[in-house]
Amino acid sequence: MALIELTKHGLYCAQADVYIDPWKSVPKALITHAHSDHARSGNGLYIAQVHCVPLLNLRLGKINAQGLKYGEQMTINGVKISFHPAGHVPGSSQIRIEYKGEVWVVSGDYKLEDDGVCTPFESVKCHSFISESTFGLPIYQWKDQHEVYAEINNWWKKNATDGVVSVIMAYSLGKAQRILKHLDQGIGKVIVHPVVGVMNEAVRDFTPDLPMDIIWNKDLTASNYRNAMLIVPPNSAEAMLEMFNPCSIAFASGWMNFRGGKYQMSSERGFTLSDHADWSSLNKAIEASDAEQIFVTHGFVKPYVKWLREQGKNAFELETLFSSNGSSEE
Ligand SMILES: [Zn+2]
Ligand SMILES: [Zn+2]
Structure with missing residues (x-):
């Protein structure tokens, strides 16, 4: 056997x-x-x-x-x-x-x-x-991850200049922390969906250099965060997105570079980033x-x-x- x-x-x-x-x-x-x-x-x-x-x-x-x-x-x-x-x-x-x-x-x-x-x-x-x-x-074949982080930050910077909130959809364990870690927080604040927020807190307990974020709640004043980046789990953040409209939505996934991948059509931008x-x-x-x-x-x-x-x-x-x-x- x-x-x-x-x-x-x-x-x-x-x-x-x-x-x-x-x-x-x-x-x-x-x-x-x-x-x-x-x-x-x-x-x-x-x-x-x-x-x-x-x-x-x-x-x-x-x-x-x-x-x-x-x-x-x-x-x-x-x-x-x-x-x-x-x-x-x-x-x-x-x-x-x-x-x-x-x-x-x-x-x-x-x-x-x-x-x-x-x-x-x-x-x-x-x-x-x-x-x-x-x-x-x-x-x-993945391109160098740092090129992808630069693309994400450039996209965020342009949106922030235009007064449009950036939204990146990412899985709450893994992708969300990886993106948070590489965002240029000189551009604006990072606001995360509560599901991502609790995961970040748990990971931060043993990864102290994971940057801080703001956990979304309905009492935030959206007008204070027109240059923000939101990190949300896929397809589960309607209330959040409604509050921050207008926003530009992107998805970070390995499936991005595959024509016809499930999410390519439903979001405005795709960043190829896989775990x-x-x-x-x-x-x-x-x-x-x-x-x-x-x-x-x-x-x-x-x-x-x-x-x-x-x-x-x-x-x-x-x-x-x-x-x-x-x-x-x-
Ligand atoms: Zn896995
Ligand atoms: Zn698996």
Whole structure:
């Protein structure tokens, strides 16, 4: 039997009797990160990286959770378990599982660029690597992130000069903090949706250099903030937008540079910024893992497995329930 296998509850290590990012309730779950397709409610015990724990509490309510530092090892029935930076969002991890010298790594979601907010990705050598492939096609190549931040700030500056409020739609965990960190607050104030605000506060507890923001409430005087930037989660900020009208709306996502991507039509501007590895980073991460077997999940699984096999790799498809299409980037 393989050290990690796919069951109807999710990825499972029978020797330690633990699941990894299970999609059905289980007694003991190892969690790679707090995005909703990886961290679901109803598990008996959650084991995650220490910074992931408060984010899990925020998203799932009161849970029974245990935190491990990056690199710290716990042993269950002879199985050594440790969490290593995935660089995806704050508190995100790759999970390393070792038994009798055999090592597996479950990547969860990852990116290789240092986004200035979360602990940067660290490559972990293993025999078997379970990789995501959200952007596993050669058309996905991210430009330098600092160019994107400059585009965002230029767009904001122009809007501010015109007296138009800028609105950027971004996922509340990951993207929102990354954008906040790189906004030029010399242009104006940054106002965030309460959902983003509480997440920022939780992340700020262990990331003290995350800049401050103003959490939106209905008593703000909009006329005082005509040069503001609003950070809001996608499709859930009507009251806020109404208050600050006229505004210019943009979306920050990896799907932006893909013609016909879901959000391209519904917002005025798109900025290509992703918390997932692009095509060359996926290949780089797989190469660096030295893995003999690669399991691909989450995204363009079939074409990516085919490509890996053409490169002489031992690659397999793994059908999980992590979200895998353009409708979500979590
Ligand atoms: Zn994610
Ligand atoms: Zn995911």
